[in-house]
Amino acid sequence: MAEKELQRSKSVLPIGTVMRLTDLTARQIRYYEEQKLVIPKRTEGNRRLYSLNDIDKLLEIKDYLSDGINMAGIKTIYAQQEKRAAERKNEPLTDSDVRRILHDEFLNISGFERNSGTSLHSQHPLQ
C-alpha cells in the first residue's frame, strides 16, 4: 500500500487548484514556499506543481496559523517532527511536545531570540 503514498506525493496540481482546495491566496502559498514549508516541483515552464501531501501540509499550516502560531513556530514544529522522524519510527507530536513548542513560541513573541538551529533545549534568553 505504499503505492498510495506515491500517488499522494505526485506533484501535479497547479497553484490555482491549490488555492481553491486550501482557500489560501497565491501570495500566501508562495510565501510558505519561501519559508520552506512546502517545496512544489516545477514544470519546464517554471509553473509550480503541488502534490496531495502539499495540500495537507498547507491545510495544516492554516490550522496552526489560526491557532495563533507564527511562521517561526510552525518551522519549529516541523523541525521537531523531522527530528523525531529521524530518530524514532516517527510519530505525531506528543502533548508535551506541543506544550514545549507553544512555550517556545511564547518566548518568541516576548522578544527573545534563539539560535537559528532547531534545538528546543537549553535556550538562554538574550540578555
Add this chain to the structure above:
DNA sequence: ATTCTCACA
C-alpha cells in the same frame, strides 16, 4: 486564461 517574479503610491 494562468502563473511567474519583483517591488511598493
Add this chain to the structure above:
DNA sequence: TGTGAGGA
C-alpha cells in the same frame, strides 16, 4: 500580505 506591472 495585498496588489499591480510586465513577461511567458
